[in-house]
Every structure is written in C-alpha cells, then in structure tokens.
Amino acid sequence: MTNIDLKKLPLVSRTDPEGNPRPTTTFRVGGVDVGKDFLMIAGPCSVESREQITEIAFFLKEAGADMLRGGAYKPRTSPYSFQGLGRVGLEYLREAGDAAGLPIITEVIDTRDVYLVCEYADVLQIGARNMQNFSLLQEVGKARKPVLLKRGMNATIEEWLNCAEYILSGGNDRVMLCERGIRTHETYTRNTLDLSAVAALKGLTHLPVIVDPSHATGRRELIAPMSLAAVVAGCDGLEIEVHNCPEKALSDAGQQLHFGEFEQLAKKVKKIHESAL
Ligand code: PEP
Ligand code: MN
Numbered sequence: 001m002t003n004i005d006l007k008k009l010p011l012v013s014r015t016d017p018e019g020n021p022r023p024t025t026t027f028r029v030g031g032v033d034v035g036k037d038f039l040m041i042a043g044p045c046s047v048e049s050r051e052q053i054t055e056i057a058f059f060l061k062e063a064g065a066d067m068l069r070g071g072a073y074k075p076r077t078s079p080y081s082f083q084g085l086g087r088v089g090l091e092y093l094r095e096a097g098d099a100a101g102l103p104i105i106t107e108v109i110d111t112r113d114v115y116l117v118c119e120y121a122d123v124l125q126i127g128a129r130n131m132q133n134f135s136l137l138q139e140v141g142k143a144r145k146p147v148l149l150k151r152g153m154n155a156t157i158e159e160w161l162n163c164a165e166y167i168l169s170g171g172n173d174r175v176m177l178c179e180r181g182i183r184t185h186e187t188y189t190r191n192t193l194d195l196s197a198v199a200a201l202k203g204l205t206h207l208p209v210i211v212d213p214s215h216a217t218g219r220r221e222l223i224a225p226m227s228l229a230a231v232v233a234g235c236d237g238l239e240i241e242v243h244n245c246p247e248k249a250l251s252d253a254g255q256q257l258h259f260g261e262f263e264q265l266a267k268k269v270k271k272i273h274e275s276a277l
Helices: 050-063 087-100 111-120 134-142 157-169 195-204 213-217 220-233 259-276
Strands: 027-029 032-034 039-043 067-069 104-107 123-126 147-150 175-179 209-211 237-241
Touching (some): 039 050, 050 087, 067 087, 087 104, 111 123, 123 134, 175 195, 195 209, 213 237, 220 237
Parallel strands (some): 039 067
C-alpha cells in the first residue's frame, strides 16, 4: 500500500492549495450536467454502418441514455481485426446522434486525428491502451472538448491521475475518469473491475468518475450486477456497450447488451441511484 502525494497533482487533487476540498467538477454535455447528474453513456463498441448506429441511437434515446458512444477508430489487439470505419464512422455517429437528439463520444487514438475528431464529437475518449500516450494527452489538453480518460489496464491510480493532470495542465479542465477494469491473474473475466478505485477516487480527485462494466468484465451477464455495484460505490455515470444484434457485432460481440437488457438495466440504475443518494 502506498499513499499518493496529492501536492504533486495540484490540478486534479480533491483539495485546493489551502487544504480545502474542491467540489466535484461539473460541465454541461447535451442535456446533462456531468458530475452532478448521473451520466448514462451507451452505444455499440464500433460504428459499423449508418443503419446500425441510427437504429441504436433512436433506441437509446427512448431508453433514457444521455450520450451515444461508438468507435470509429478502433485500437485492436490484432491488425487483422476490424479497425473501424474512420472518418465515415464519425459522420454516421454524428448524424445518428443529431437525429436522435444525443451528444456523442468517440475514441481518438492518434494525435494527428484530434482536430478531425473534435469536428464531429462532443466528447473525446482516450482509451486504456493510450492512457499514457503523453503526446495524445497534450494534444487533447489543447482541445476545446471534454475528455473521458480511461484507466490503462496496467495503471495504478496514481499513474492514471498523473495522466489527467497532463490534460488539465494543458488547459483542458473538462475531464472525467473512466474505470474499465485492470489486468489481474483472473482470466474468466476480461479484466477485473476495480470498484475500490472508484470509491478512492471520489476522495482523491474532484473529477467525475465513470465506470465501464463492459470492457471490465467482457461478459454480457456480468454487466448488470457490476453496473449496479458501481452506482452504489459512488460513480458519476456508466459507459455501457449496446448493440442491435450483439451476436453479429464486428467487435466485442460477447459483452454488448441486447436492447431489452439495456432497457431493464437503465431502469434499475435509475432506482438504485435515487436510493443511494
Ligand atoms: C472502447 O471503449 O471502445 C475501448 C476500446 O475500451 P478500452 O479502451 O477501455 O479497452
Ligand atoms: Mn468495445
């Protein structure tokens, strides 16, 4: 066990230089005050076609999601796996979000694409594999868009907070952290969801904390229980993968929820959040 020296993290620290606690950061995205209202981000792992993302967007709006996710640039383990539709994917995602009335979040994996992705997205996502890509962090630090910074799969909380400090020190203070599971000796689940990090972060930093149970578990049947547990642990929102036909998904087929599963889960999350307040 080590302690984290928050004096070395002056911008993300929960306490200000005088030692007083800072309130949780809030910023507006679409109809939601992130950090104050509970944020439900949902959508497919990848944008696959105009029809797919549009159908999902309309369903999610109806089911109560606040933000539409979908990868256009996919960081894949294998070079032979689907890499995303790129710019066309951004266009489809934007169109679908606008048509359904949802703001959009999508991952940027390359410093050269930050400007382009900013033209389409409401929120930029930095994925687990890029958490410590310091040039990318500096680039999104200059961007005028909020950032969701995922935890690297091998990162400590301190390393993760330092990455957020990079973005804030670059001039962008609209940052949220996303716990998406870390690598442990366990292989039954894709990663191990570190809920203690969620509770710990609420004391260490004023940045909103989001939980992604989809990449954390990799197993559809575990998404609902882990989502509810995350709400009780104090997270400010969830990011959940949902697909119109998960079995045929071009990426992460085993962890994307069917529409009906998401609908039920969203209702439960709302109830638990209200009673946990
Ligand atoms: C994703 O959210 O699309 C993703 C690739 O997740 P992670 O970076 O957490 O693996
Ligand atoms: Mn995915």
